[in-house]
Amino acid sequence: MLTLNSIAKTYQTDKIETIALKEINLNIKKGEFISIMGPSGCGKSTLLNIMGLLDAPSDGSVSIDGVEISSYQDKGLASIRNEKIGFIFQSFHLIQDLRVIDNVELPLLYRKISAKQRRHLALQALEKVGLKARVDHFPSQLSGGQQQRVAIARAIVGKPELLLADEPTGNLDSHMGNEIMQILESLHKDDNTTIVMVTHDDELAKRTERVVRVYDGQLIH
Amino acid sequence: MLSHIAKLIWNRKRSNLLIITEVAITFGVLFAVIYLGIYNYKVFNTPLGFEWKNTWNIRIDTGGRWNNETDKVQLKAIAEVLRTRPEIKSADVIMMPLFVNGRWRSVETINGHRAPYKANMLNHEAPKNLGVELVSGRWFGPQDDGQNYQGVMVNQRFVDEFLDSVEPVGFEFSDPGQPEAKPKRIVGIFKDFRQQGEFSTPGPYMFFRYNWEQGDSFGLRNIMLKFDKPQPASYEKDLHQTLKQIAPSWEFNIQSFKNLRQQRINEIVIPMTVMAVVVAFLLIMVAMGLFGVLWQNINRRIQEIGLRRAIGASENSIRLQIIGELIVLAIFGMAAASIFIIQVPLLNLIEAVTWGNFVVSMLLSISAMLLIVIICALYPSHSATKLSPAVALHYE
Ligand SMILES: Nc1ncnc2c1ncn2[C@@H]1O[C@H](COP(=O)(O)OP(=O)(O)O)[C@@H](O)[C@H]1O
Ligand SMILES: [Mg+2]
Numbered sequence A: 001m002l003t004l005n006s007i008a009k010t011y012q013t014d015k016i017e018t019i020a021l022k023e024i025n026l027n028i029k030k031g032e033f034i035s036i037m038g039p040s041g042c043g044k045s046t047l048l049n050i051m052g053l054l055d056a057p058s059d060g061s062v063s064i065d066g067v068e069i070s071s072y073q074d075k076g077l078a079s080i081r082n083e084k085i086g087f088i089f090q091s092f093h094l095i096q097d098l099r100v101i102d103n104v105e106l107p108l109l110y111r112k113i114s115a116k117q118r119r120h121l122a123l124q125a126l127e128k129v130g131l132k133a134r135v136d137h138f139p140s141q142l143s144g145g146q147q148q149r150v151a152i153a154r155a156i157v158g159k160p161e162l163l164l165a166d167e168p169t170g171n172l173d174s175h176m177g178n179e180i181m182q183i184l185e186s187l188h189k190d191d192n193t194t195i196v197m198v199t200h201d202d203e204l205a206k207r208t209e210r211v212v213r214v215y216d217g218q219l220i221h
Numbered sequence B: 001m002l003s004h005i006a007k008l009i010w011n012r013k014r015s016n017l018l019i020i021t022e023v024a025i026t027f028g029v030l031f032a033v034i035y036l037g038i039y040n041y042k043v044f045n046t047p048l049g050f051e052w053k054n055t056w057n058i059r060i061d062t063g064g065r066w067n068n069e070t071d072k073v074q075l076k077a078i079a080e081v082l083r084t085r086p087e088i089k090s091a092d093v094i095m096m097p098l099f100v101n102g103r104w105r106s107v108e109t110i111n112g113h114r115a116p117y118k119a120n121m122l123n124h125e126a127p128k129n130l131g132v133e134l135v136s137g138r139w140f141g142p143q144d145d146g147q148n149y150q151g152v153m154v155n156q157r158f159v160d161e162f163l164d165s166v167e168p169v170g171f172e173f174s175d176p177g178q179p180e181a182k183p184k185r186i187v188g189i190f191k192d193f194r195q196q197g198e199f200s201t202p203g204p205y206m207f208f209r210y211n212w213e214q215g216d217s218f219g220l221r222n223i224m225l226k227f228d229k230p231q232p233a234s235y236e237k238d239l240h241q242t243l244k245q246i247a248p249s250w251e252f253n254i255q256s257f258k259n260l261r262q263q264r265i266n267e268i269v270i271p272m273t274v275m276a277v278v279v280a281f282l283l284i285m286v287a288m289g290l291f292g293v294l295w296q297n298i299n300r301r302i303q304e305i306g307l308r309r310a311i312g313a314s315e316n317s318i319r320l321q322i323i324g325e326l327i328v329l330a331i332f333g334m335a336a337a338s339i340f341i342i343q344v345p346l347l348n349l350i351e352a353v354t355w356g357n358f359v360v361s362m363l364l365s366i367s368a369m370l371l372i373v374i375i376c377a378l379y380p381s382h383s384a385t386k387l388s389p390a391v392a393l394h395y396e
Helices: A044-051 A074-084 A100-110 A115-128 A144-156 A174-191 A202-206 B002-011 B013-044 B068-084 B156-162 B235-246 B257-299 B302-310 B315-341 B355-386 B389-393
Strands: A002-013 A016-028 A033-037 A059-064 A085-088 A162-166 A194-198 A210-215 A218-220 B055-061 B088-094 B104-110 B113-123 B134-137 B150-155 B184-190 B205-210 B222-227 B251-256
Touching: A002 A044, A016 A044, A016 A218, A033 A044, A033 A174, A033 A202, A044 A162, A044 A194, A044 B389, A074 A085, A074 A100, A074 B302, A074 B315, A085 A144, A100 A115, A100 A144, A100 B002, A115 A144, A115 A174, A144 A162, A144 A174, A162 A174, A174 A194, B002 B013, B002 B315, B013 B257, B013 B315, B013 B355, B055 B257, B068 B088, B068 B222, B068 B235, B113 B156, B150 B156, B156 B184, B156 B205, B235 B251, B251 B257, B257 B302, B257 B315, B257 B355, B302 B315, B302 B355, B302 B389, B315 B355
Parallel strands: A033 A194, A033 A210, A085 A162, A162 A194, B113 B205, B150 B184
Antiparallel strands: A002 A016, A002 A059, A210 A218, B055 B222, B055 B251, B088 B113, B088 B222, B104 B113, B134 B184, B150 B205
């Protein structure tokens, strides 16, 4: 469902040019659960951001469902991000001034959906991550693991086909990390969601179907 | 989306209070500037009610107090001699001269109103000669002598403010403070007479008639000469000689109304320009403060903007949301400022403030304020959405 075709990414900051990725070819099939591993700074996040259309590659092409995304303008990209992709970040990125339920509803605000339907879907997503009792809390009133579960609920509320998780357990202890992993596994099994997860944890990586290793901006096979 | 914006604003009320306050201050300054601008523009363009072109003023200094018995005779003699000169169309006398700061103010109770007005005394031909327009009734004149009333004339504003419920022509009133004086009777109504020039506040005005035979205990020290065509500056010397021949002990100061008017305008425009510059700086400072606060507000939210785009917001919807939020805050700020501003006309704190000008200034200030907010928000929100979502998410 997602194909990366000789992707390269260089960051240009003032005088320094950082090559974050070079010649990446990767094909992700529908329903796969993939983990990406590699040392810090090797380009994992950059890779995930390009897959999630959060950043444009310097070279190469990204196709989703056979359509090259460079053919889309901002509006088209926004609706692909909104409908096909869910993102989970290491640092949760919840909006602190919104209650749990409003954070989860957020992606649906950018769709034509009634307020009632939004609430219904958000409650459903929160139920999946086991947080139905916390809908009216603010993020600051929750533990890290709970916050990440809210973020997962937000990522899945729009029923995306592809879930991208950038070190989703990186800020959590192993117990909470395991909980998050179990949620991802059940999303994969029950809903056939395609998942790409960046992780440092070998144990977690082993539980996925395929491990992709990145070293110095390149894939190693 | 609207309820989402409402929630965000409410949940961020603390930081939003700063924006609201900043808007309220800017709005207050803006309103004052716009109000003064409109007021002065309107006042300046209100007709004076008289003609000043080709007219000169002779200011008399008798060298001491007015001695009515002798001075009234001398004054009449001068006027009569001047009237015989071919280039002079008319020579009239007036107590408070045109385009100078001096004025005669009076307050009476008229028709149940507390009636403050400004007044002047001039000979009965003077208004006509100055081009004052008669609205109704008749000019006062010798037919008012020896009657059991004192004939006066008032302007239309006087009628509008104090005589709304009665027939103004023929209306009589007397001053309880002077029980032995004859009652005043309004014999005619003239359009206007803005003696102090274009910047003076238009208001009720009354003419008293100067009677050449009786004179006046305070004395009239101004002669107005109307010419058929502009006179050269050298004419002043010639005129001065003539005057000195008739009244050697008097001093005369001769000036054209053209000059007097310009002096009067300068007296007001120069300090007003200085003030306008000061206010412009103030406004720029306040607007920059607002810009800073808005910039900071948007900068603090770059991560949030990155997140929104990551989950599917387009650049346009982000910009619309930010501008929408700020417009709501601006409305709160303007409403807060308006609570104070509206006290001015409500409590009649400043006499010159009228509802008409108030509403126009309000509408203009609101439009200008919204424009300022949108412009101040446009640039930072544009640059924030130009970052890729990945960069915005890690923005510190
Ligand atoms: N926005 C950026 N500007 C400049 N350099 C960047 C930026 N993002 C990442 N990099 C650089 O690109 C390389 C890969 O970064 P990243 O993808 O975050 O690595 P990882 O996620 O594997 O730790 C690093 O050297 C990093 O410093
Ligand atoms: Mg990373």
